[in-house]
Amino acid sequence: MERKEIAGLSFISATLNEAVDEALRLILTGKGGMVVTPNAEIGKLAIDDPDFRALLSSADLVVPDGAGVVLAGKLLGAGLKGKIAGIDLGLALLPRLAEHDLPLFLLGSKPGVADAAAEKLCGQVPGLTICGTQHGYFKEDEEIVARIRESGAKALFCCLGAPKQEQWMNAHRAELPGVLMLGLGGTLDVVAGNVKRAPDFFIKCNLEWFYRLLKEPRRIGRMMKLPAYELDVLLLKLGLKKLKGREG
Numbered sequence: 001m002e003r004k005e006i007a008g009l010s011f012i013s014a015t016l017n018e019a020v021d022e023a024l025r026l027i028l029t030g031k032g033g034m035v036v037t038p039n040a041e042i043g044k045l046a047i048d049d050p051d052f053r054a055l056l057s058s059a060d061l062v063v064p065d066g067a068g069v070v071l072a073g074k075l076l077g078a079g080l081k082g083k084i085a086g087i088d089l090g091l092a093l094l095p096r097l098a099e100h101d102l103p104l105f106l107l108g109s110k111p112g113v114a115d116a117a118a119e120k121l122c123g124q125v126p127g128l129t130i131c132g133t134q135h136g137y138f139k140e141d142e143e144i145v146a147r148i149r150e151s152g153a154k155a156l157f158c159c160l161g162a163p164k165q166e167q168w169m170n171a172h173r174a175e176l177p178g179v180l181m182l183g184l185g186g187t188l189d190v191v192a193g194n195v196k197r198a199p200d201f202f203i204k205c206n207l208e209w210f211y212r213l214l215k216e217p218r219r220i221g222r223m224m225k226l227p228a229y230e231l232d233v234l235l236l237k238l239g240l241k242k243l244k245g246r247e248g
């Protein structure tokens with residue numbers, strides 16, 4: 001799978017279908033692993049925090065979730081095939097999981113949301129097995145890890161928000177061998193119908209971020225990370241900024 005380096009992260013340059021094939025391959029070969037879906041906000045965090053960057057870099061697939069990352073690729077002349085929203089990757093994987101009898105566990109969001117999402121998904125994807133759900137406001141990790149392992153899950157949607165979900169997946173990947181964990185942010189909220197995704201027009205025009213800003217103006221602080229990310233990418237390209245190493 002082709003990869004392009006953007007500000008210290010090696011993003012896949014792929015179509016949605018190619019990314020789904022690769023994710024499925026990781027499961028069918030028994031490798032499992034970790035899929036992260038950084039957008040510009042997370043990309044900025046990775047620039048500023050070398051430990052978090054190393055964590056993201058250790059993922060099996062680093063998926064460019066968001067127009068901001070695609071723009072950064074253009075600024076660097078390292079064009080990506082396109083944006084792959086984490087939610088699109090997760091949803092497109094479902095029929096393939098069903099086809100191969102691979103059970104899915106849903107982790108994250110407020111109590112009740114994962115159950116509602118499970119019901120919706122099972123109604124939409126014939127043959128899909130959801131082998132467990134768990135809300136994202138638990139205290140003890142170990143009990144949850146044991147439940148996921150015992151459920152026989154081969155895929156896990158880890159929807160705890162960034163950077164918590166990435167840290168959680170990294171902390172427990174060794175205890176969940178063969179499970180493909182995908183960090184998918186607010187996906188369960190959207191599937192359950194609690195949060196609406198932008199209309200197609202906004203998605204097609206790479207303006208999904210703008211729609212979310214209109215709906216949730218309090219996200220402005222988080223969204224200002226987008227221009228900060230693009231600026232850093234330019235400064236890195238021009239040699240006016242260097243990525244900090246892990247020792248500082």
Ligand code: UDP
Nearest residue numbers: 108109110136137159160161162185186189
């Ligand atoms: N969340 C969670 N546990 C936590 C913090 C957050 O399960 O301790 C969930 C939250 O309920 C929401 C998701 O993580 O469903 C984060 O959503 P957000 O839209 O912030 O994620 P994004 O896709 O923007 O990263």
